[in-house]
Amino acid sequence: MNLPNKITVFRFICIPFLLAAALIEFKYHWSVTFIIYLVGCISDKLDGSIARKYNLVTDFGKLFDPLADKAFMLASFLILINLGWHTELVIMLMMLREFLVAGVRMAASVEGETIPANIFGKLKTLLQMVTAGVAFFILAIIEKKYEVTITAKGFNPPQYLEIYATIAFWLTGIVTFISGIKYLKDGWHLIKTK
DSSP: OOHHHHHHHHHHHHHHHHHHHHHSOOTTHHHHHHHHHHHHHHHHHHHHHHHHHTTOOOHHHHHHHHHHHHHHHHHHHHHHHHTTOOOHHHHHHHHHHHHHHHHHHHHHHHTTOOOOOOHHHHHHHHHHHHHHHHHHHHHHHHHHHHTOOOOSTTOOOOHHHHHHHHHHHHHHHHHHHHHHHHHHHHHHHHHSOO
């Protein structure tokens, strides 16, 4: 297994630690959550960059890198839903897109084709990472500043955090949905019935 693939596996390994840091109450657990999240996001950029730069692209990486990305982001968004933010519809739209794109990619793979990432897909990934990352960062700051342990039970977030979460999640959800439509359009010839 080459280095980029090991980094991809590492990102999968980060997921239970991310969930544990966010969901188990201990002092500064949001700071730990943010650090693990940041490491996971950096690993996402690192594995692809190394693979392309040193010509280490493998079938394993092509399959598991996007899977690791989706699992990591889903875990992050589920953590935020657990805090009581009502972003379930947005998350469902994002997951619908991910399953749609996975299906189109599988259909393309069967036909020996690939559908390259488009600008909306890259923007989607950036927005998803920034949206969750900023939320975790704000939670870490609130936790440190007020010396409180923020949990889903009894957490009354500041209004600015709720406004941020609502706007950022919906903006991310819209871009995610548009990128899914673009993927569907680009791969329609592979899945339409003949």
